[in-house]
Amino acid sequence: MEMKAIVNALAALAQDSRLAIYRTLVQAGPAGLPAGKISEITGIPPSSLSFHLKELAHADMANSRQDGRFVIYTANFSTMNALIGYLTENCCGGNPCTPASSPCCTPTEETPS
């Protein structure tokens, strides 16, 4: 994943409404949710929601499929995975998430015993 895609993904999530939308989609899992339901859950009016969903989709953080007269949106987990991977590898001092330790970022070598 290249720099530009990373900035797009970060920008997609760096907004109250969109982060809320994305979290809602994550909770819904692969089944996803129709736009109307997302609007209902988040309280974001349809036209605003559509704007934000387009942003998320454009950043490849969400996908959509037509189901009858509904449009079902789903979180794109692989992009989130790639984003976390990038942050871990490029923004954590070269100490990627070592197995068996939840905290990922440690500035220098100094592997905590």
Next chain:
Amino acid sequence: MEMKAIVNALAALAQDSRLAIYRTLVQAGPAGLPAGKISEITGIPPSSLSFHLKELAHADMANSRQDGRFVIYTANFSTMNALIGYLTENCCGGNPCTPASSPCCTPTEETPS
């Protein structure tokens, strides 16, 4: 880490110049870099750089300390850690980075064997 802080942290990184600055700081480690050096490395003019550094500091992604007539900036690793933690826990379908598996995000239960 609460929602607002997360959005701030994401917004701080969701910008070409600032992501570049942050990565530069990460590479520099806890020793950090003076503003002038960052400007030199990234090619961002001092006034723009100062603007972006303030953004990063305000989002608690970077810290500064005075050293003689230099101002040394350092990446705030703990905030990045918290950010990665949030994304992993809240945006990855409840499958936080299980030890001994690098990919964090899997939509449903289905723990890969």
Next chain:
DNA sequence: CCATCATTTCGATTATCATTGAAATATGGA
């Protein structure tokens, strides 16, 4: 306390983003 260097603030400009009602489009069923 002055000359010098490092950094920040100011100010003006331009661009981009967020919001939302109303109208348009698409879909499926009677």
Next chain:
DNA sequence: TCCATATTTCAATGATAATCGAAATGATGG
């Protein structure tokens, strides 16, 4: 076809962000 429902586009508005030269501020050593 025609209606009801779901979603998107349009358009207008207000808000926020990015850029950078020039001037101001802060720090140090002589």
